[in-house]
Amino acid sequence: xxEFELLDPSGVPLGDPGTGASGAxxxxxxxxxxxxxxxxxxxxxxLLIVAGAGSGKTRVLTHRIAQLIRNRxxxxxxxxxxxxxxxxxxxMRERVEGLLGSAAEGMWISTxxxxxxxxxxxxxxxxxxxxxxxxxxxxDSRALLKRxxxxxxxxxxxxxxxxxSSKISxxxxxxxxxxxxxxxxxxxxxxxxxxIEIFRSYEQELRRANAFDFDDLIGQTVHLFRTFxxxxxxxxxxxxxxxxxxxxxxxxxxxxxxxxxTRPVERDVVExxxxxxxxxxxxxxxCIPAASLTVxxxxxxxxxxxxxxxxxxxxxxxRDFPGAEVVKLEQNYRSTQNILSAANAVIGNNLDRQDKSxxxxxxxxxxxxGFTGYSQHxxxxxxxxxxxxxxxxxxxxGDVAVFYRTNSQTRALEELLIRAAIPYRVLGGTKxxxxxxxxxxxxxxxxxxxxxxxxxxxxxxxxxxxGIGPMAEAQLANYAEAMGISFHDAMLRAGExxxxxKVRAAIESLGQLLxxxxxxxxxxGATDDSETRKQPAPVADVLKLILDETQMIEKLRxxxxxxxxxxxxxxxxxxSVAKEYDVQHPGVGLLEFLTEVSLVAxxxxxxxxxxxxxxxxxxxxxxxxxxxxxxxxVEEGLLPHQMSVDEIGGISEERRLMYVGITRxxxxxxxxxxxxxxxxxxxxxxxxxxxxxxxxxxxxxxxxSPGEVTGRGGTESRALNAPRSxxxxxxxxxxxxxxxxxxxxxxxxxxGYGRGGSGAAAxxxxxxxxxxxxxxxxxxxxxxxxxxQAAGGGFPNTIVGSVRDNGDxxxxxxxxxRHDEYGAGRVTGITGAGSKRIAxxxxxxxGERKLLVKLxxxxxxxxxxxxxxx
DNA sequence: CAATGCGGAGTTTTT
DNA sequence: CTCCGCATTG
Numbered sequence: 001x002x003e004f005e006l007l008d009p010s011g012v013p014l015g016d017p018g019t020g021a022s023g024a025x026x027x028x029x030x031x032x033x034x035x036x037x038x039x040x041x042x043x044x045x046x047l048l049i050v051a052g053a054g055s056g057k058t059r060v061l062t063h064r065i066a067q068l069i070r071n072r073x074x075x076x077x078x079x080x081x082x083x084x085x086x087x088x089x090x091x092m093r094e095r096v097e098g099l100l101g102s103a104a105e106g107m108w109i110s111t112x113x114x115x116x117x118x119x120x121x122x123x124x125x126x127x128x129x130x131x132x133x134x135x136x137x138x139x140d141s142r143a144l145l146k147r148x149x150x151x152x153x154x155x156x157x158x159x160x161x162x163x164x165s166s167k168i169s170x171x172x173x174x175x176x177x178x179x180x181x182x183x184x185x186x187x188x189x190x191x192x193x194x195x196i197e198i199f200r201s202y203e204q205e206l207r208r209a210n211a212f213d214f215d216d217l218i219g220q221t222v223h224l225f226r227t228f229x230x231x232x233x234x235x236x237x238x239x240x241x242x243x244x245x246x247x248x249x250x251x252x253x254x255x256x257x258x259x260x261x262t263r264p265v266e267r268d269v270v271e272x273x274x275x276x277x278x279x280x281x282x283x284x285x286x287c288i289p290a291a292s293l294t295v296x297x298x299x300x301x302x303x304x305x306x307x308x309x310x311x312x313x314x315x316x317x318x319r320d321f322p323g324a325e326v327v328k329l330e331q332n333y334r335s336t337q338n339i340l341s342a343a344n345a346v347i348g349n350n351l352d353r354q355d356k357s358x359x360x361x362x363x364x365x366x367x368x369x370g371f372t373g374y375s376q377h378x379x380x381x382x383x384x385x386x387x388x389x390x391x392x393x394x395x396x397x398g399d400v401a402v403f404y405r406t407n408s409q410t411r412a413l414e415e416l417l418i419r420a421a422i423p424y425r426v427l428g429g430t431k432x433x434x435x436x437x438x439x440x441x442x443x444x445x446x447x448x449x450x451x452x453x454x455x456x457x458x459x460x461x462x463x464x465x466x467g468i469g470p471m472a473e474a475q476l477a478n479y480a481e482a483m484g485i486s487f488h489d490a491m492l493r494a495g496e497x498x499x500x501x502k503v504r505a506a507i508e509s510l511g512q513l514l515x516x517x518x519x520x521x522x523x524x525g526a527t528d529d530s531e532t533r534k535q536p537a538p539v540a541d542v543l544k545l546i547l548d549e550t551q552m553i554e555k556l557r558x559x560x561x562x563x564x565x566x567x568x569x570x571x572x573x574x575x576s577v578a579k580e581y582d583v584q585h586p587g588v589g590l591l592e593f594l595t596e597v598s599l600v601a602x603x604x605x606x607x608x609x610x611x612x613x614x615x616x617x618x619x620x621x622x623x624x625x626x627x628x629x630x631x632x633x634v635e636e637g638l639l640p641h642q643m644s645v646d647e648i649g650g651i652s653e654e655r656r657l658m659y660v661g662i663t664r665x666x667x668x669x670x671x672x673x674x675x676x677x678x679x680x681x682x683x684x685x686x687x688x689x690x691x692x693x694x695x696x697x698x699x700x701x702x703x704x705s706p707g708e709v710t711g712r713g714g715t716e717s718r719a720l721n722a723p724r725s726x727x728x729x730x731x732x733x734x735x736x737x738x739x740x741x742x743x744x745x746x747x748x749x750x751x752g753y754g755r756g757g758s759g760a761a762a763x764x765x766x767x768x769x770x771x772x773x774x775x776x777x778x779x780x781x782x783x784x785x786x787x788x789q790a791a792g793g794g795f796p797n798t799i800v801g802s803v804r805d806n807g808d809x810x811x812x813x814x815x816x817x818r819h820d821e822y823g824a825g826r827v828t829g830i831t832g833a834g835s836k837r838i839a840x841x842x843x844x845x846x847g848e849r850k851l852l853v854k855l856x857x858x859x860x861x862x863x864x865x866x867x868x869x870x
Numbered sequence: 871c872a873a874t875g876c877g878g879a880g881t882t883t884t885t
Numbered sequence: 886c887t888c889c890g891c892a893t894t895g
Contacts, residue, residue, distance in 0.1 A: 113885055306882080408882095470871090602885095619883045657883080
């Protein structure tokens with residue numbers, strides 16, 4: 001919303017705190033447990049709600065807000081609630097409105113970034129920006145940095161747009177700028193000096209472009225408040241109640257923003273405020289007292305340290321805000337006890353945390369299901385098959401989520417889900433708005449709002465290709481700068497520069513298009529003659545004008561690359577998005593659309609009604625819950641991620657990530673991994689994650705344990721055509737690690753693995769007998785691991801057993817082999833060498849496969865006629 | 871100026 | 886493996 005009322009104009013006195021709640025029982029407290037009710041009702045100046053996963057914190061927050069309003073302790077306009085994502089904000093608004101009726105109008109419920117944009121758009125003129133500023137996403141920032149690094153020839157010092165950007169981001173999150181950094185940096189280090197130059201130049205260019213990057217949105221708002229106390233006072237006065245969700249993930253800049261907003265307004269500033277401050281707003285000293293602050297968080301779910309989140313913000317809250325009250329919510333209303341026990345066991349391995357255990361009164365529920373695939377492909381197939389089983393037993397696809405650590409893991413999963421015809425949706429990853437063609441089209445809109453933005457302008461010039469190259473672009477940019485005019489105006493005056501007739505015509509026609517579109521967007525109508533001031537044109541109309549005139553869609557369609565058809569469709573989708581926006585927000589104009597697009601988060605795309613399986617990273621999953629959850633790639637190097645192992649606190653953060661993942665599951669949790677994983681073209685052996693060993697084995701029903709797939713923990717390789725792990729009978733080559741025949745829901749044993757193996761899930765029964773030996777191996781390895789750890793020095797995961805090793809298996813074209821999964825087949829070729837030898841095999845039933853000789857579950861049956869023997 | 875092709879490099883999480 | 890930048894060619 002764009003309206004901005006300072007205080008409710010009616011001037012009705014606010015009720016006395018607490019009066020509404022006394023006497024009759026409050027329906028807003030109905031069904032809350034005592035700590036929850038306490039968290040809703042308490043009125044200390046600062047409140048920390050320590051809310052474990054699934055403990056009903058959203059409920060508490062919404063009820064608290066509703067109670068404040070309903071008791072007339074606050075007007076809706078006096079409430080500022082900060083959430084982590086737009087989706088969470090929308091949900092919270094909806095729930096508060098549900099509790100109150102429509103009385104919630106005027107509340108600010110938004111993310112840090114959205115709230116700051118709103119403030120900055122109002123106040124930008126005060127410090128050299130204009131309201132139409134552009135918000136640079138990280139790609140835009142990097143594009144700008146790329147130019148700067150090139151200009152300064154800093155690339156030879158190892159600076160890249162990516163590393164410079166992340167360093168600048170880190171500094172900005174600490175509220176540093178180039179000057180303050182320069183004051184502390186080592187001036188004798190040429191690399192440091194160069195970095196400072198990059199940083200300074202980046203700041204200048206942003207300002208000149210009238211653009212903020214993500215971090216600026218917070219940092220500059222803090223800066224604004226500190227520089228202009230009377231501006232800060234407007235917001236300090238307005239927002240009497242601040243509520244901040246996910247407080248454990250706030251960084252220093254965000255923390256500072258909260259501090260600024262909860263500062264009392266000093267007497268001398270009070271006197272200058274407009275409209276004049278009324279007596280009842282003041283305390284005895286003539287100040288406007290500090291706003292009430294409520295924060296909600298769980299330090300065990302802090303997973304954004306890499307983005308500057310500072311766990312100290314929550315740990316030291318009581319010290320920061322004297323008089324703070326702390327309420328702990330530990331009862332979980334989401335998950336079964338088995339899932340919670342696993343979560344508690346994992347997080348319990350993090351030192352320096354306050355001991356806290358989630359519990360539920362809802363019972364144990366089914367065991368967690370574990371599965372180890374031979375490859376990520378195999379793992380993905382298990383996931384797909386299992387989802388099918390869940391679906392057949394009555395679970396909606398929309399109730400299932402698949403999590404992973406890195407976005408690249410979606411590949412194999414998507415492939416198998418497509419093959420199984422399971423509807424799914426990937427959240428995040430390469431987002432819609434990050435696609436090249438979408439960014440191209442958006443560059444036009446951005447440039448209309450901010451004709452001084454060089455990144456947008458530079459992008460639109462080359463999309464589509466129209467004969468204006470880097471030379472012409474540079475000339476125009478120089479000219480614009482020299483004359484102090486916008487890029488658009490420079491293009492309209494291309495005749496004053498020495499371009500060839502063709503180039504000049506192209507430039508002028510583009511300039512005219514932008515001029516027309518700009519008029520239209522501003523509400524002047526597409527043509528010159530408008531005397532009637534109209535509403536801003538709908539965004540979709542402006543977009544369509546651009547797409548039609550530039551022929552972007554047609555040009556894509558004319559190409560023969562099949563990818564381009566998809567790109568054309570994306571552009572059409574963008575038009576639909578814009579139309580939808582126009583319907584939802586009539587008459588608000590381009591700027592709001594651009595803002596909203598800039599600030600969408602991955603999770604905002606989640607549509608609860610979509611009826612599709614959701615794929616997302618565990619970071620994206622925070623704050624969500626699903627009846628059935630798959631956590632995939634639970635391997636060393638992936639979860640915890642290799643990159644985190646050397647970082648201080650890295651493993652702890654990864655463990656929290658695992659904890660977040662586990663606690664998303666309501667009823668059924670799956671932990672899956674693969675024993676090999678292909679990365680960058682070659683295959684690598686993967687070890688089970690140390691986090692798996694931290695979960696009591698009784699909680700996990702291993703359909704196929706790591707022990708079964710990676711060998712026996714010894715060095716000898718087993719007879720490869722024997723049934724795996726001893727006791728299990730072979731299943732005619734299609735035998736998979738599916739041990740139990742107890743099925744989930746209606747016993748559909750049909751949809752199993754391979755041909756004939758049952759894929760039905762054993763949910764409530766412990767593993768049946770023939771699982772014992774495999775489990776025994778796994779246990780033995782865990783025992784060894786524990787012993788090693790107890791012996792001191794050892795890491796939890798120093799012993800993970802050896803892997804299957806067929807290293808000495810000689811294969812040649814013509815050999816017959818048997819594969820545990822695919823059955824019998826004939827080798828048609830061998831490529832690669834050493835541990836990366838790949839056998840190309842045509843199987844009798846499943847056709848051609850490529851297998852890593854060293855690790856595939858294969859055995860030689862008989863040699864081909866001309867095979868080389870050892 | 872644009873399109874094509876080759877070679878090299880980089881691989882975490884995101885508002 | 887895949888994306889990106891660079892150089893060559895049309």
